[in-house]
Amino acid sequence: MLLRDKISHALKAAVKDGDSTRLCTLRLISAAINDLEIAKRGCEEGVPSPITDDEVRGILGKMVRQRQESTRAYEEAGRLELAEQERAEAEIIEDFLPRQLSDDEKAAAIKAAIADSGAGSLRDIGKVMGLLKERHAGRMDFSTVSPEVRDHLAR
Structure with missing residues (x-):
């Protein structure tokens, strides 16, 4: 339906x-x-x-x-x-939207996207965000995910 x-x-x-x-x-x-x-x-x-x-x-x-x-x-x-x-x-x-990922699930998704895209620096943030949007569209708020991805890549 x-x-x-x-x-x-x-x-x-x-x-x-x-x-x-x-x-x-x-x-x-x-x-x-x-x-x-x-x-x-x-x-x-x-x-x-x-x-x-x-x-x-x-x-x-x-x-x-x-x-x-x-x-x-x-x-x-x-x-x-x-x-x-x-x-x-x-x-x-x-009620009509897919369930949002929890903080732990979001962190795991970010780590997996970084590993799968081979990102190593902040220059690769576009690759990681593209992969996350492809895999988890509608299940996470990308305006809040972007700073988290930056933090992971800056480490």
């Missing part, structure tokens, strides 16, 4: 259950997917461009990062009720 279909089924279930937080979040996800679909059509009217699961995961990942940033901003401003709402939305969105 496509990820988009899973979201659609979850939306229908949220309507039946009367879960307003989940319903609102799933509607936001659907709107973001529809926006991407419209943007992909571009100038070619009538030519359907199916959205892939990878593109949907990209949208979901972006939405989670936005909510994490909002949570931090609300906490710094002392708006804890809004921070909690953002956290709840992020959890709902994360």
Whole structure:
């Protein structure tokens, strides 16, 4: 089943259950997917461009990062009720993403990528990051992985 279909089924279930937080979040996800679909059509009217699961995961990942940033901003401003709402939305969105690697798994993946790519210095960070993205796309946040790779290569 496509990820988009899973979201659609979850939306229908949220309507039946009367879960307003989940319903609102799933509607936001659907709107973001529809926006991407419209943007992909571009100038070619009538030519359907199916959205892939990878593109949907990209949208979901972006939405989670936005909510994490909002949570931090609300906490710094002392708006804890809004921070909690953002956290709840992020959890709902994360239900549709693959499980993230733990810190130990991430460290092992970095070490394996360094060994497999033959990287020996900071110049080889691109090789290592490319290998990690190929092997673990969607399962780790590459903005936080990059400094860790740098640390390993600097040793």
